[in-house]
Amino acid sequence: MNSLFTFVPGTSWLHRRSPVAKLAWFAAAVGIAFATYHPVPLAVVAVTGLALAALSGVGRPALRTMAVLGPLAASIIVLQALAPATCVAPCLVAAQVGPFAIGGAGLTRGVSLVLRVLAMETWAVAVLVTTHPSDLFAGLRRLHVPYTAAFMGSLTVQLVPVLGRELEIVLAAQRARGMSARGFGALIPALRPAFVATFERVQGMAISMEARGFGLAGARTSWRYVGLDRVDQALAILGAVALVAGVGAGIAWWGLDSLPVVVWPAAVAVVVTAVSAAAFGWLLVRALVLTARG
Amino acid sequence: MIDLHDVTVRFGTRGEPALDAVSLQVAAGEHVVVAGPLGAGASTLLRLLNGVVPHLVAATVIGRIRVAGLDPLTLPVYAMAGHVGMVLDDPGLTATQGTVAEEVAFGLESLGIPAGAMRPRVATALHDVGLDGLDDRDPATLSGGEQQRLALASVLAMEPSLLVLDEPATNLDPAGAAALLAILRRLCVGRGVTVIRADRDACGATSGATRVVRLAAGRIAADGPPDPDAALGLPAPLGPRSPTGHVVLAVSDVSLTYPGAATQALDGISLEVRAGEVLGMTGPNGSGKSTLARLATGLTQPDAGTVVVGGLDTRVRRPARERAAAAGLVFQDPRHQLLAATVREELALGLRALRTPEPEISRRTALIAERFGLGPLLDRHPLRLGRATRKVVAVAAIRAMAPQLLVLDEPTIGADDALRLLIAQEIVDAAGEGTGVLVLSHDVRLLALVADRVLVVANGRITASGSPGVLLANSLALAGAEAASAPAL
Ligand SMILES: Nc1ncnc2c1ncn2[C@@H]1O[C@H](COP(=O)(O)OP(=O)(O)OP(=O)(O)O)[C@@H](O)[C@H]1O
Ligand SMILES: [Mg+2]
Numbered sequence: 134m135n136s137l138f139t140f141v142p143g144t145s146w147l148h149r150r151s152p153v154a155k156l157a158w159f160a161a162a163v164g165i166a167f168a169t170y171h172p173v174p175l176a177v178v179a180v181t182g183l184a185l186a187a188l189s190g191v192g193r194p195a196l197r198t199m200a201v202l203g204p205l206a207a208s209i210i211v212l213q214a215l216a217p218a219t220c221v222a223p224c225l226v227a228a229q230v231g232p233f234a235i236g237g238a239g240l241t242r243g244v245s246l247v248l249r250v251l252a253m254e255t256w257a258v259a260v261l262v263t264t265h266p267s268d269l270f271a272g273l274r275r276l277h278v279p280y281t282a283a284f285m286g287s288l289t290v291q292l293v294p295v296l297g298r299e300l301e302i303v304l305a306a307q308r309a310r311g312m313s314a315r316g317f318g319a320l321i322p323a324l325r326p327a328f329v330a331t332f333e334r335v336q337g338m339a340i341s342m343e344a345r346g347f348g349l350a351g352a353r354t355s356w357r358y359v360g361l362d363r364v365d366q367a368l369a370i371l372g373a374v375a376l377v378a379g380v381g382a383g384i385a386w387w388g389l390d391s392l393p394v395v396v397w398p399a400a401v402a403v404v405v406t407a408v409s410a411a412a413f414g415w416l417l418v419r420a421l422v423l424t425a426r427g
Numbered sequence: 428m429i430d431l432h433d434v435t436v437r438f439g440t441r442g443e444p445a446l447d448a449v450s451l452q453v454a455a456g457e458h459v460v461v462a463g464p465l466g467a468g469a470s471t472l473l474r475l476l477n478g479v480v481p482h483l484v485a486a487t488v489i490g491r492i493r494v495a496g497l498d499p500l501t502l503p504v505y506a507m508a509g510h511v512g513m514v515l516d517d518p519g520l521t522a523t524q525g526t527v528a529e530e531v532a533f534g535l536e537s538l539g540i541p542a543g544a545m546r547p548r549v550a551t552a553l554h555d556v557g558l559d560g561l562d563d564r565d566p567a568t569l570s571g572g573e574q575q576r577l578a579l580a581s582v583l584a585m586e587p588s589l590l591v592l593d594e595p596a597t598n599l600d601p602a603g604a605a606a607l608l609a610i611l612r613r614l615c616v617g618r619g620v621t622v623i624r625a626d627r628d629a630c631g632a633t634s635g636a637t638r639v640v641r642l643a644a645g646r647i648a649a650d651g652p653p654d655p656d657a658a659l660g661l662p663a664p665l666g667p668r669s670p671t672g673h674v675v676l677a678v679s680d681v682s683l684t685y686p687g688a689a690t691q692a693l694d695g696i697s698l699e700v701r702a703g704e705v706l707g708m709t710g711p712n713g714s715g716k717s718t719l720a721r722l723a724t725g726l727t728q729p730d731a732g733t734v735v736v737g738g739l740d741t742r743v744r745r746p747a748r749e750r751a752a753a754a755g756l757v758f759q760d761p762r763h764q765l766l767a768a769t770v771r772e773e774l775a776l777g778l779r780a781l782r783t784p785e786p787e788i789s790r791r792t793a794l795i796a797e798r799f800g801l802g803p804l805l806d807r808h809p810l811r812l813g814r815a816t817r818k819v820v821a822v823a824a825i826r827a828m829a830p831q832l833l834v835l836d837e838p839t840i841g842a843d844d845a846l847r848l849l850i851a852q853e854i855v856d857a858a859g860e861g862t863g864v865l866v867l868s869h870d871v872r873l874l875a876l877v878a879d880r881v882l883v884v885a886n887g888r889i890t891a892s893g894s895p896g897v898l899l900a901n902s903l904a905l906a907g908a909e910a911a912s913a914p915a916l
Pocket of ligand 1: 568569570571572573598600685686688692710711712713714715716717718719759
């Protein structure tokens, strides 16, 4: 659980890129994801993110996060496709299966929502998994993000692994006490102590940082030097261009929040909805079983 | 350097003040030990010196304080950082960076030391505390003693003129503790640095100090030069036993390497603990004690070798309930063990998991609480308690479950003499009831009190074994096996 968005050491091409360049491209991906609902550009962003992760040898964590998000994504698609509330005029029905009408617009919205999440998720994994948190921080500083803001940013990123680690510790403590620490059943009672412990840890960090001069006026120096070679410079500029162009295109051509009208072939609509429904159902059953067992 | 005038500190509005009209002057270059039992106010006194109390830990403070000519009551904590270096008593809480080297560099960055000048200072600080080669490790994966060394290094690197250390040696092995004292002496005598440190260890550890200030219930009870006769004597064992029970723990030829580590944390360890026996284990920081403790209770599995608890291989999957009834582990860091919202609930948690009937749970909880002196604390939140008291709660909670095998990882961290004796008595009682006990500790006096046999580990191997009297007599020689290969702290 705690390794989803955490740094994995490595020497791949992406690992060696400057955090400044990576942050620029990450910003572009997030910008595009928010600028449009059109499934095609969203899919392109998501697939490049995944390809990048795979080429850097971190495709596995990227896929793992997708697997975690999978049932959730499926539920979005199913709910959007079947819930009549999303049926706005001209309310195209893509297919009719027994009593269920699969709304074309709802299906598009569901798929777009999922792609939007995936577009950001794959890029987030690609960047976070290949960049040491300290480099990320140094990169933000290099981009002239104010120290405290950059620090809060990188602390938030690190909070996920801190919480994950505290959770692991609590699960071990539960096992040592004879509580069956497995599945959802164990996770729920573990959350509260894990949050309490995380809170205490964060407080301890705050004291130890301030006692070591965090907040002092005057220029902070940096242990980590973030270099920017030619390739990185070019990449950073291209990333910035992609951000501007992508957001511009999103707004100008595909419309910020308006859904494109996609005509779904009935068979495709049925397959997408059915697969999603199966995944969603699997999630429900699993949750029920685990809760019953715990 | 330090001037406290009539200082009173209160946490919350009720109850006795934590410090009661304390006045204390410390000159530059002095090395002061603040001694006194748990709760006497030593940590509060230290935390005043850079303003952590009251700025980051809420409290009402009356009186006048000057430290290095500055007033920590009006200045923010970070403004004191150039003068005062503080190491808190819980090193597990304080690491903030992703790697060991960056952790040490953090304070230097705040002070604006240029990158070029930072590198040698970080390297020197890490070398001084014996952490060479661990630069790139994630601090969270360090052993308890290594974490403490890191906390020390990150403050030493800043070269403050006043060092404020709260129980800096509790997690250190004897060689590390001795080396720390040598560093402090060097800083005091050689560079005129002022040192003030809390140390509950009434005897022994005051060596090197120029002055001992003894606190009792928030007041200064005594203040003077250290007692030259207060040498470390080993206490007599609490009643000799000759355990002959069946084997409850059999570890054979166990090895383990942590992911990404260059060396094995455990390298072919074998040992046995019988019912009614207390086996002590000691060894330098990072030698693999805590790793072994987790293996022995089935919380983790070895790469090679077998661990058999109560006749069953720990690799065999069993319900958590059965596993916990067979083997109980008290973690080194008590923060990692406490789960409930009250001490009462904490003591009952394990019994509930063992499906003990409710009336029996209340009976046993009350009994255990009384034996461990936790009666007045039953309704408190465990994480509101100090480190030593948390540890007592953890020991009590596991002891309540009456496992066949009891594994205690550093049970006396932060304890004073009275608490050490209480825990020792509980260990001996448990053994008397037929429990097999494995105690992993740097606390030589605890081991002398309770152990029937002692094993010494270094670098994941057992290097010596024998009766406690012989092995513990010279606690420094204990670390000798390691001292040659690892740089002293
Ligand atoms: N998760 C981990 N990843 C990598 N190395 C680890 C991890 N946990 C422990 N280690 C290393 O394994 C070695 C043994 O650690 P362990 O905690 O067992 O030591 P210990 O004898 O209990 O030390 P201490 O006296 O400081 O408590 C240490 O060198 C430690 O740095
Ligand atoms: Mg340990």
